[in-house]
Amino acid sequence: MLNLNIALEKVQKWALETGEIQKEYFKKESLKIDIKSTGVDLVTEVDKLSEKHILNYIKDHYPLHAILSEESGKSDIESDYLWVVDPLDGTTNYAQGLPIFATSIALKYKNEALLGVVYAPIVDQLFVASKGNGAYLNGEKISVSTKKDLNKSVIATGFPYDRAVNEDNNANYFAHFVPKVRGLRRMGAAAYDLANVAAGSLDGYWEINLSPWDIAAGQLIIEEAGGDVLFLKEKRGISLIAGNKAICQKILKEIEYVDNRL
Known part of the structure; x- marks a missing residue:
């Protein structure tokens, strides 16, 4: 054992x-x-x-x-x-x-x-x-942020490696979130993004087409810090939203809004 x-x-x-x-x-x-x-x-x-x-x-x-x-x-x-x-x-x-x-x-x-x-x-x-x-x-x-409003939140995201050849590249979501949040960060390291959500340094995070090694540790760290990880199963690869319950739901609502406009 x-x-x-x-x-x-x-x-x-x-x-x-x-x-x-x-x-x-x-x-x-x-x-x-x-x-x-x-x-x-x-x-x-x-x-x-x-x-x-x-x-x-x-x-x-x-x-x-x-x-x-x-x-x-x-x-x-x-x-x-x-x-x-x-x-x-x-x-x-x-x-x-x-x-x-x-x-x-x-x-x-x-x-x-x-x-x-x-x-x-x-x-x-x-x-x-x-x-x-x-x-x-x-x-x-550590524990996740307690913020509940997107306009007071700093959130992070990233872009898939095939962004130049695949239209499902997160650019539409990124543009949509820019005016809706206090700050939008793209640090270029998914595991580090997730860890910072767990520590409350970032209020939320979403990304599409990740791999298992990007998220395996970060997901547990967030959950043990009192946060949520929501998987967007209709999207390619591993696509997810992370943060506290309220912020996850608000990010999800905005992503669904963008999807419904396409």
């Missing part, structure tokens, strides 16, 4: 160590960058180094567990336990020399998240949650 407290301690250590790797290579002119699906979908040598570092730990400590990671995909092992890893969320920011990026690690059991860790090394923010035990930022308990 897995000891959740010990596992959480290990994962925090792995995330912090991975952050040191990322800091070591950050803004190096010799950084190797490759293109994946499109010209805006990048992978760097640090994505791969970060993933290798984390996956080696998982294989050493939990060799019978399955793994799903952004760069390596799904492992061959079949298990009720699944580690979901985004070794470097915000690769474009990283490659550009912008300090907003993070490592995201989650552990699921029978598709239910047991623990989640998101670490942003340059700003030194470690977001941590385990099932039923609350959410924390650098050891301090």
Whole structure:
């Protein structure tokens, strides 16, 4: 039987160590960058180094567990336990020399998240949650924002990698929300966005066509911080809204309004 407290301690250590790797290579002119699906979908040598570092730990400590990671995909092992890893969320920011990026690690059991860790090394923010035990930022308990009005809220979003070739690219929703909120942010790292919703630094968030590794840790951290995550199942990929109950419903109402106008 897995000891959740010990596992959480290990994962925090792995995330912090991975952050040191990322800091070591950050803004190096010799950084190797490759293109994946499109010209805006990048992978760097640090994505791969970060993933290798984390996956080696998982294989050493939990060799019978399955793994799903952004760069390596799904492992061959079949298990009720699944580690979901985004070794470097915000690769474009990283490659550009912008300090907003993070490592995201989650552990699921029978598709239910047991623990989640998101670490942003340059700003030194470690977001941590385990099932039923609350959410924390650098050891301090956190909770989602209590704001209920969009015009008083700062919310975040992002855009899919295929935005240049797919009309379902979030641009219509983005334009609609601009005059309706206090501030609209596009930070370029979904896991970090979700973690900041959990901490109340962002009042809400929506995005379309995400992947499991983008949200696995962040979803649990939000829920343990008293927030909601609503999935837009009619949209492509993983599309969701996050925040407190009231803000989630108001974001949903505006998205439905835009959809009904199309």
